[in-house]
Amino acid sequence: MDGHGTAIGRLKPLAVHPYAAAGLVPAVFFLLFYFYPLSGIIIKSFFGEGHMDLSFLDQVFSSRRMGKIIWFTFWQAGVSALLTLLAALPCAFVFSHYRFRGKKVLRTLASVPFVLPAVVVAAAFQACFGKAPVMGITIEHPLVLIFMAHVFYNFSVMFRIITGFWTTLQGRMTEAAAMLGAGPFNRFFHISLPLLKPAIWASFALVFIFCFSSFGIILILGGPGYATIEAEIYRQAAHLFNLPVAAFLSLLQILFTLVLMWGYTNFTKRATRFVPEGENQHLKTPKTLWEKAVVCGAGLFIVLLCVVPLAALAGKSLVHEGQFSLVFYRELFRNASDSVFFIPPFHAVRWSLTFAAGALVIAVVTGVCAALFIRHCETRFQSRWATLFDPLFMLPLSTSAVTLGFGIIITLDKPPLNLRTSLWLIPIAHALVGFPFVVRSVLPALRSIPDQMGDAAAMLGASPFRVFRHIDLPLMAKGLVAGAVFAFTISLGEFGATIFTARPSTPTIPVAIYRFLGQPGAMNYGQAMAISTLLMGVTVLGYVLIENIRKENTEGF
Amino acid sequence: MNFKWISVLLLAAVLMCGGCAGDEPQHEKAGSETAAEQAAAASGKPAVLTIMTHDSFSVSKPVLAAFESAIGARVTILKSGDAGEALNKAILSRNNPLADIFYGVDNTFLSRALKTDVFVPYAPKGLENVGPALRLDPENRLIPVDYGDVCLNYDIAWFKDNNLAPPAMLEDLVKPAYKGLTVVQNPATSSPGLAFLLATVSRFGEDGYLGYWRDLKTNEVLVKNGWKEAYWGEFTAASEGSRPIVVSYASSPAAEVLFADPTPAEAPTGVVIGHGAAFRQVEFAGILAGGKQTVLAKKAMDFLLSRTFQEDIPLQMFVFPVNIMAALPEVFEVHARITKEPSTLDPERISRRRDTWIREWTDTVLQ
Numbered sequence: 001m002d003g004h005g006t007a008i009g010r011l012k013p014l015a016v017h018p019y020a021a022a023g024l025v026p027a028v029f030f031l032l033f034y035f036y037p038l039s040g041i042i043i044k045s046f047f048g049e050g051h052m053d054l055s056f057l058d059q060v061f062s063s064r065r066m067g068k069i070i071w072f073t074f075w076q077a078g079v080s081a082l083l084t085l086l087a088a089l090p091c092a093f094v095f096s097h098y099r100f101r102g103k104k105v106l107r108t109l110a111s112v113p114f115v116l117p118a119v120v121v122a123a124a125f126q127a128c129f130g131k132a133p134v135m136g137i138t139i140e141h142p143l144v145l146i147f148m149a150h151v152f153y154n155f156s157v158m159f160r161i162i163t164g165f166w167t168t169l170q171g172r173m174t175e176a177a178a179m180l181g182a183g184p185f186n187r188f189f190h191i192s193l194p195l196l197k198p199a200i201w202a203s204f205a206l207v208f209i210f211c212f213s214s215f216g217i218i219l220i221l222g223g224p225g226y227a228t229i230e231a232e233i234y235r236q237a238a239h240l241f242n243l244p245v246a247a248f249l250s251l252l253q254i255l256f257t258l259v260l261m262w263g264y265t266n267f268t269k270r271a272t273r274f275v276p277e278g279e280n281q282h283l284k285t286p287k288t289l290w291e292k293a294v295v296c297g298a299g300l301f302i303v304l305l306c307v308v309p310l311a312a313l314a315g316k317s318l319v320h321e322g323q324f325s326l327v328f329y330r331e332l333f334r335n336a337s338d339s340v341f342f343i344p345p346f347h348a349v350r351w352s353l354t355f356a357a358g359a360l361v362i363a364v365v366t367g368v369c370a371a372l373f374i375r376h377c378e379t380r381f382q383s384r385w386a387t388l389f390d391p392l393f394m395l396p397l398s399t400s401a402v403t404l405g406f407g408i409i410i411t412l413d414k415p416p417l418n419l420r421t422s423l424w425l426i427p428i429a430h431a432l433v434g435f436p437f438v439v440r441s442v443l444p445a446l447r448s449i450p451d452q453m454g455d456a457a458a459m460l461g462a463s464p465f466r467v468f469r470h471i472d473l474p475l476m477a478k479g480l481v482a483g484a485v486f487a488f489t490i491s492l493g494e495f496g497a498t499i500f501t502a503r504p505s506t507p508t509i510p511v512a513i514y515r516f517l518g519q520p521g522a523m524n525y526g527q528a529m530a531i532s533t534l535l536m537g538v539t540v541l542g543y544v545l546i547e548n549i550r551k552e553n554t555e556g557f
Numbered sequence: 558m559n560f561k562w563i564s565v566l567l568l569a570a571v572l573m574c575g576g577c578a579g580d581e582p583q584h585e586k587a588g589s590e591t592a593a594e595q596a597a598a599a600s601g602k603p604a605v606l607t608i609m610t611h612d613s614f615s616v617s618k619p620v621l622a623a624f625e626s627a628i629g630a631r632v633t634i635l636k637s638g639d640a641g642e643a644l645n646k647a648i649l650s651r652n653n654p655l656a657d658i659f660y661g662v663d664n665t666f667l668s669r670a671l672k673t674d675v676f677v678p679y680a681p682k683g684l685e686n687v688g689p690a691l692r693l694d695p696e697n698r699l700i701p702v703d704y705g706d707v708c709l710n711y712d713i714a715w716f717k718d719n720n721l722a723p724p725a726m727l728e729d730l731v732k733p734a735y736k737g738l739t740v741v742q743n744p745a746t747s748s749p750g751l752a753f754l755l756a757t758v759s760r761f762g763e764d765g766y767l768g769y770w771r772d773l774k775t776n777e778v779l780v781k782n783g784w785k786e787a788y789w790g791e792f793t794a795a796s797e798g799s800r801p802i803v804v805s806y807a808s809s810p811a812a813e814v815l816f817a818d819p820t821p822a823e824a825p826t827g828v829v830i831g832h833g834a835a836f837r838q839v840e841f842a843g844i845l846a847g848g849k850q851t852v853l854a855k856k857a858m859d860f861l862l863s864r865t866f867q868e869d870i871p872l873q874m875f876v877f878p879v880n881i882m883a884a885l886p887e888v889f890e891v892h893a894r895i896t897k898e899p900s901t902l903d904p905e906r907i908s909r910r911r912d913t914w915i916r917e918w919t920d921t922v923l924q
Contacts, residue, residue, distance in 0.1 A: 220782065223743075224781070224919075327818060336815075336816070338618050402642065502646075519875055520816070521817060522818075523817060
């Protein structure tokens with residue numbers, strides 16, 4: 001399909017649109033690395049003894065504890081997502097309307113928390129809030145810690161997705177409304193909010209499902225009184241060796257996600273569409289006192305929420321016996337016990353970056369293909385297929401890593417797909433979790449592009465590839481960068497590390513952090529803080545790189 | 558424009574991934590290449606022995622080199638998650654084993670591991686140097702390789718500052734003077750947590766242990782899910798926490814000395830090991846059924862019990878060697894305590910009752 005044929009010549013005989021064919025990429029990826037291992041472990045768990053034994057269901061349904069766990073999983077996810085939205089929406093407003101100094105720095109720093117292991121976040125909170133009660137609430141309360149951590153982690157997800165979307169939609173319509181006498185309140189609730197719905201719901205769904213399958217935070221910050229389905233699956237599978245219950249709970253979790261996503265997909269389909277405008281045209285410099293106050297408020301909030309705990313952590317890595325010292329950083333380079341498993345810091349940085357880059361590429365390619373495919377289905381087949389595929393693509397986000405990891409052991413164990421101990425499994429597994437983020441970040445932008453635009457271009461002789469390159473890609477660039485940042489971050493933070501059978505030669509930074517925290521001793525703790533600080537630095541570096549690619553990308557658009 | 562940058566990104570990633578695929582064997586070679594290369598030269602292809610283990614496993618570079626020359630093959634170590642997770646992975650992969658040897662089944666998992674028939678019997682050389690109390694599998698499918706005592710650790714400075722005598726036995730923790738001082742781990746999610754629960758079962762019996770825990774709850778014991786959260790988050794000697802008593806290992810004070818700069822003369826923490834307060838965790842290794850290197854695996858088991866490997870254990874994993882001929886490093890001699898009469902329970906009984914104990918404990922302490 002070259003771009004030079006006539007429109008008529010191409011419109012009719014085209015059997016498979018490239019966007020439809022693009023669906024094959026995520027389909028193959030999913031079948032091989034997700035459905036195949038998952039079905040393998042589920043079948044083995046249920047039919048391990050040759051016949052199906054459902055006696056374990058008694059254990060699940062007769063236990064009050066299990067009911068409590070399921071209820072808590074939903075409840076905490078809902079509250080966490082809502083709190084995150086409350087925090088992110090005002091900040092997104094400021095960032096999508098105003099131009100001010102330090103904006104980029106703040107946006108970058110807001111995404112750093114995502115990469116930190118939960119145990120390090122616990123240390124960060126402890127370092128800045130201490131143990132004393134703040135405004136009558138002890139920060140120590142597990143629920144307070146869980147919600148704080150969830151907002152801390154997921155703030156950037158909502159913030160980025162909503163800001164990206166809001167930037168493209170504000171302008172003429174709100175201005176017109178203002179001209180007609182609508183107050184800021186009216187403009188927000190009657191114009192901005194309805195138009196923002198796709199982005200709000202997309203990010204809300206992501207954060208909800210993310211908290212729904214929260215594991216480390218619940219286990220570490222929540223303590224023994226609280227368990228999500230995900231945490232219970234891990235306990236059943238890894239500690240009680242109760243695979244049938246673990247597999248059943250995994251299925252339950254998947255089912256819940258499917259229902260949630262199906263509802264979400266149907267809901268967003270009815271959302272308002274709009275014509276996107278060029279970005280950056282409407283950014284204002286804050287002038288009035290009120291505007292300045294709003295901008296300062298948002299900036300201060302992000303500093304308090306994200307920067308202060310991170311800075312406290314970095315501070316801990318620089319203080320030894322009450323004095324400023326670089327001893328923990330120096331010590332990072334010394335293999336004190338001459339262990340084979342000593343991880344030189346640059347080694348860890350290199351591996352972390354390699355895997356993150358690999359995961360980013362896999363997630364972006366499969367994610368964009370999936371988004372194009374879904375969008376194509378929506379426009380050509382009246383959404384019938386899209387309502388099926390869209391929820392499906394969200395599943396890895398809420399699938400228990402330990403279940404999937406066990407599945408990989410028993411299915412991907414023969415050549416050509418002997419991935420059990422392969423290095424390739426690491427970026428693939430990371431990409432599996434990063435992929436839904438790419439889809440969710442790209443789809444709202446793609447959906448907002450009117451069909452007529454592509455049709456017009458095609459009519460004028462543009463090939464589908466040219467339509468992709470000159471219309472779809474630039475319009476979804478912002479979402480794409482957000483998705484890429486998430487995919488990169490997820491990989492750096494080693495989400496779902498229990499998926500791996502073994503990783504002999506791949507010391508990433510989180511692996512190093514856990515190695516240090518595994519044994520007592522003040523030096524170990526200090527070094528864990530030092531390498532956590534290093535992880536934050538690497539993350540920021542990665543963001544700057546990714547964002548700069550976009551800058552080149554969209555200039556001139 | 559767009560495509561240019563995406564292709565640049567793609568290219569970079571492919572190169573990086575290509576680079577990592579090329580680097581793959583690098584670490585495996587890290588120990589010593591000589592042995593592997595000799596074997597390769599002799600047989601035409603390098604023999605590799607694979608050991609599957611948990612994340613806490615460690616070995617020093619010279620000892621790994623000695624290992625490789627002792628067995629005449631390269632040694633690859635697969636870390637596969639925490640102890641329970643790693644064992645489960647070994648069991649799941651029994652039809653197509655990932656490794657030749659599994660290192661790190663502890664006595665709380667022993668019976669369950671043996672029931673699955675994934676280990677084949679072999680009595681390695683040097684087994685006679687291992688105390689009979691540790692040899693819990695009469696058929697020698699799983700051989701003891703190291704042990705550690707889970708016990709209470711306390712912050713020496715805190716007790717001095719507060720003019721309070723440190724606890725001497727489990728019974729002390731329920732006294733009013735020790736109210737709100739202790740942090741323990743959830744036995745359902747933590748291996749030292751489970752060991753400590755077993756210590757109380759051993760000390761107070763099945764009839765009495767829940768009563769003890771009820772008193773402990775009244776005395777405001779704090780429960781965390783894992784060792785890291787308890788030690789690094791709540792223990793006064795290691796964090797900004799408020800609990801001067803924590804469940805850890807009898808060797809933890811030695812680690813506190815070794816990993817401190819400057820090295821202190823005295824450990825900042827003490828241990829409570831008398832009167833059955835410490836529970837002995839024994840770790841076992843065994844040859845996996847269906848592994849490819851059956852001859853090498855036997856040689857490797859011999860090496861695991863040799864003095865060379867056994868003397869490396871303390872400073873690498875902070876547990877004790879099982880070989881009575883193995884000398885302890887100085888920091889262990891001075892700062893780590895060996896429990897004379899540790900609590901133990903029959904592995905078969907643990908296997909049968911553990912779920913019940915954990916459930917009863919959960920109902921008593923967490924409700």
